[in-house]
Amino acid sequence: MTQRERTSRIRNAAVVGVSATLLGATAPMTASATSENPPRALTWSACEGTGLDPRQECATLDVPMDHARPGGPRIEVAVSRIPAEKPASRRGVLFLIPGGPGGSSLGDPSGKGQKLPQDVRDRYDLIGFAPRGLAPSTPVDCGVGHADLATVRLRPWPAPDGSVDENLATAERLSTACARNGGELIRHISTRDNARDLDRLRAALGERKISAWGVSYGTYVGAVYSQMFPHRTDRVVLDSNDDPDPARVARAWLAGHEQGVEDTFPHFAAWASAPGNPDRVAATAAEVRPLFLRLAARLDRAPIPWPGANPEELNGNVLRQAMLDGLYRPSRYPALAQLVRAARQGTVPPAPAAPPEPVLQNVTAVGAGTLCNDVAWPTSPALYRKDVAESRAKFPLTAGMPRNAMPCAAWPHPPREAPVRITGRGPSNVLLVQNERDVATPLSGALKLRQAFGGRAVMVTVNSTGHDAYLANGNACGDRTVSRFLATGVRPARDVYCR
Template identity: 70%
Template sequence: MKQITKHVALVAAAGAMLGFAGPGGASEPAPGSLDWTRCTGSGLDPRQQCATLAVPMDYSDPDSPEIRIAVSRIPGEKPSARRGALLLIPGGPGGDSLGDPSGKGQKLPQKVRDAYDLIGFAPRGMAPSTSVDCKLDPADISMTKRLPWPAPDGSVDGNMATARRTAEACARNGGELIRHISTANEARDLDRLRAALGEKKISAWGVSYGTYVGAVYGQLFPHRTDRIVLDSNNNPDHTRVTRNWLAAFETGVEDNFPEFAKWASRPGNPHRVARTPAEVRSGFLRLAARLDRDPLPWPGANPPLLDGNALRQTMLSSLYDPDDYPVLAEAVRAARKDTVPPAPEAPPEPVLQNVAAVGVGTVCNDVEWPGSAAAYQKDVDESRAAYPLTAGMPRGPMVCAAWPYKPKEPAVRITDRGPSNILLVQNERDVATPLAGALKLRQALGDRAVMVTVNSTGHDAYLANGNACGDATVSRFLATGERPHRDRYCDQGPFSVR
């Protein structure tokens, strides 16, 4: 999940209710109107246009008040080649793709940009759509609070206290909308957007959490899908959803830390921290344990201490992209000398508050979490013993352990029923969405999907941390509809069958 450590993100989904399209089909929603105007903001392609779409807050209530979804587009560049619209589904929950038509959308090959209108959006709850804010204590929006890093002795008592504070603040300040933020509702909003765009079918490129949104959309509205690319994929288990994704960090870190360790022990590397990969690992564990006992003041950071969990969080964030390895290496080198690196740059507090509220609403409304501290403590103890790098965090209690509301509907179960028009692309070493989870989604989709596994390291495969073979495969599918006939392994060179 890209946003999950670069800001935060975890997720889940839910199924059909009455009065709107679900797996069994239903009437076409009345198209909303889109009044396209010039976008405001800096750094945008002058061709990008913006609009807002009205959707129901509560799809189960015919009298539900409307909320607004902010939408952006760059029209296809060759009208004679136009195929339709390509939704750019962001990661998160807590991300948006409003700037993506001007940003990563322009990395798409010309044939794809010719054929598709590139469509971005801010999901429900995310500003400038109708937004939510829990008004959390600033200390509770830090990454070491939003992810359940346990105390140095492994206790989850502090995590449970944070969960209660956060849940109470969201119930008090989040308004009615926070109860209706979910993956299934985001998928329904996207189908309203499809209709408003005048498209009978829609194509999509979903990344990280966006792969789950895309899978849920394809389950609820299978015959309204055209060409679907799911990039950096999550385990779709509808009984656990985000709990599985959080737990996957155990595997993700173990898949990726060896790559950092090889880099950080390479002779001639100016950021070198040890002579061998084994020494990088053992040294990191010793340093984290030392900082658990004796944290260093860290002015400007939130919280203002470089403790063991702050170092572990730096590790987790840095493993998303090999280009960020120097951030972790320099944190290790500084802490060994009892100094600290520069405090990480954070977005403005209102942005963090909004991201946190959307993340909380999605994660907790998609699936119910246990409320017993004892159950989490047992899992955390086991995790700490088996996966020392992540110190038990992946099995800890998030805010949902104290969430006062039950999910309004069951999570959507992803199945093999639907058209065979999905291409999964997945890096072999991905800290946030590990290959093991992607294989679960591949299994659930059955003959609907083909998966290309890319011999690469980092989160986000297509046009980011993947390789030329994987990029060419996805580009060909979007431009022509041609998919590999079966699952493939993409080394740097031509396809090889595994």
């Protein structure tokens, strides 16, 4: 594996373990507003690092730190591309919008972009980027303490007795660190800012419109861009879709894990009880859930030391977090089952490799800034105690975490703008693709985005399991439908189900 590939895997692991968990009153900026201060054309050069497609080239674009003050301080956004492979058939650019918040698509033209069918790669320049605040774009860092970088701290798992006091204390520490160390940039990291940066990139690329493939949090960025700049969109694919609730935004995404686990755990249970499976944990699928709950409760009472991990023990919440991570895609089931089998014997596997701390610090800051600047979160401890108690009773597998307090409960900066409300105003050029069983962005939330878009969108629901559907954890029917839309513009006349 090349260094570049190792770095990419490390960053991807950090995104799953951190930012995916931290997770109009103001008139939206229009395309004409952006064109008042048109960006300079990009200067392309070879990309740094190894393991990239030799055709991939990189550049940086200066954008305003505060888009409301275009003459103020500037920051850099890193961008990459692989040009369309058949210039005579070129249609335009396809933005690969990453998940997170805290994910990067800078290497995606060389990576997932090469999984696209040839007729799609013939027609589009594939465009990747590192969103504002994320290295190698101008980075932000909160200087969080090492212990608070543990995923079970960033995901707000309550104490074994359901107490949220330590979660509220963690929120205060993290928010204070970001206010102290994040500088002015931490206040200007939001989904609206990301959408405006995309439009600056569009203009710098010399394009009237963009097509996009957004995944996970990238579906919300793509939806917000489509709302703010509707007539700058060509063909938009949103894959593994976030609930766009403008009153809650990321609170809705976190809450969605309750249903996501309920949708997905039975699939894991069937796999983990299948005869002949070397990682089998139970004789029947019905036994897997109570077995897991008993084991988590036992580890709440008597954690197992786990040298090299953060924290250095396998406790109930570490197991619950491993369950959540393990349900992201079936290829992770064996590692989850092996952890369960070891813990039942009172042992642990080798500690998982930790991403470099600077990566964790950067991803944590971008994630916290985005989630907390997009919408104001409740600050009442009583509300979180009530919600967590209700969640623990109804959804014991997630133990109250999805309704608990994140750093945003103590965030010192009020949002500068109201969240974007997604509507059906604009061209009908959006295709949603969604797996039925998705632990991170459940079908129930995706249906709310579909409803918000109204006539602008068509939805492809895929009978499959895992986060990220198109060309990843979906099925041939879903992949074929999305590929046809990107290559030809032909979209199903109505919502479809890919059995």
